Amino acid sequence: MGQSQTKVAGGIAGGGSGGGSDPPPCGYGAGSQASSSSNQPCPVDLGPSTSSSSSSSSSQAPPAVYNVYNQRIDAQGKQQKSEAEKRKESNFRSIWNFGWGGGSGAIDSKNNMPLEANQQPSVGQLKPLSVDREPSTIPKGGTESTWTYPSPQMFFNALNRKGKADGVDEEDMENVIFFHNGMNERTWEMVKRWEALHHAEYDEKNQPKLSRFLGRPHDLSPMARVRSLFYGDVPFDRHDWYVDRNGEEVRYVIDFYFDEEKAGTMEAFEVQARPALDSFTSCLDRVKMNIYVTCAQYGLPCPISGQPGHIGKEGANAGER
Secondary structure (H helix, E strand, O other), X not given: OOOOXXXXXXXXXXXXXXXXXXXXXXXXXXXXXXXXXXXXXXXXXXXXXXXXXXXXXXXXXXXXXEOOOOOEOOHHHHHOOOHHHHHHHHHHHHHHOOOOOOOOOOEEOOOOEEOOOOOOOOOOOOOOOOOOOOEEEEEEOOOOOEEEOOOHHHHHHHHHHOOOOOOOOHHHHHHHHHHHHHHHHHHHHHHHHHHHHHHHHOEOOEOOXXXXXXXXXXXXXXXXXXXXXXXXXXXXXXXXXXXXXXXXXXXEEEEEEEOHHHOOOOOOEEEEEEEOOOOHHHHHHHXXXXXXXXXXXXXXXXXXXXXXXXXXXHHHHHOOX
């Protein structure tokens, strides 16, 4: 899926903070029902919902569909591309078509990324790499399918294109892909935990989907900036994920950290995921999640459902700001 900067140091490892198997707060994922003291289910329970869901109007326009480069690829999006954008793409073509661009070598002017997935060997590549791509479990917005992860060859090409391939050998790529995919799956689980706060807006046929995402490795989020002041560590990558919440696009900020002291272990990677503070609803979600997580950490009942609280590391991570 995303082609982010990769850490390879003394053996590569993956995972996020919160890989524990302890049950999350308020019976999340266990399908537990609200206690008799409340008519509402716990807002962080992804089990069968007892609330009525809001349905979108049949007259709504079909949702937009994006590729891994944050480019809109549905019919309406293609019609909106201007002649000026097409001219800009042709201007970049000669710059990037050195074995890294792939396909026609055309570049999208919006993000300077190839329009077509590149499965061709990079310049100077010593050994062949697999071009097989694994499907994710992350639903893709505007479709009935899921996102597909990049192949080892695609990822290696992306590292070369971005100048991040120093110290990375072809032999590393299978492990890089394995842990890259694992981090994305864990991130989606964290996003679903936040989206469970809006369970009443979904039903079994209408669940959260990832519409698109954008890599922002050089942009520190506010939380990352504050954390760097107190602890000195900065994320090695950042993504913005845009989630389709029953027709509404909601932005999430994802920070990826790497602990050099834990290189070679499953705890080497830490993932921080939370809704961006660009709406009142997202701000309120941050407050709610901190309350639920705090109650669960101290064994207090859920404020909404009255269920006994219990939380593991991943649940605690979901409530961090």
